Amino acid sequence: MIYREEEREILPLCQDRNMAVVPWSPLAGGRCAHPWGTVTARNQVDDVSPLVWGATDTQDKVVIDNLEKVAREHGCTMAQESLAWMLSKPYITAPIVGTTSVRHVEEAVSALDIHLAEDEIQALEAPYRPHRKTEAY
Structure with missing residues (x-):
């Protein structure tokens, strides 16, 4: 949810060509699993995710805060x-979800039973703004 640049060109092409899409790290190294600023055992030792996802990108904070609000409402x-x-998204085949516990696996599997209405999808997507291209991406 915090980095969706492929939605403009690559993912529509994949959908048009019936190509499988297997997103890596759909929870952005845990950033989409916890309120902004949450310290976890993982992010205390993870030196790679900040290079990929950024450490303090305020435009991501808005998306995460919105995700937290919508999840709470649901x-x-x-x-x-x-x-x-x-x-x-019709073009998603299977996200690669990294887990550190059985609870995380169960939580991920339970997402298969959640079906979002179009207005719920729009509410989740609304605060996203395109990212400036950097070498990390």
Whole structure:
């Protein structure tokens, strides 16, 4: 949810050509699973994710804060809501979800049962702004 630049060209092409899309790190190294600024065991030792996702990008904070609000309104976790959003896209085949516990696996699988209405999808997508291209991406 915090980096969607491929939606403009690559993903429509994949959909048009019936190509499988397997997103890597759909929860952005846990950023889409917790409120902004949450310290976890993973992000205390993860030196790679900040290089990929950025460490303090305020435009991502707006997206994460919105995700937290919408997930709360729907009575699900941020990870479930984020994965349900991704799975609502017809071009997504199977996201690669990194987990550190059985609970995370169960949470990810439960997202398959969440079906978002178009207005819910739009509410999740509304705060996203295109990212400036950097070498990390």
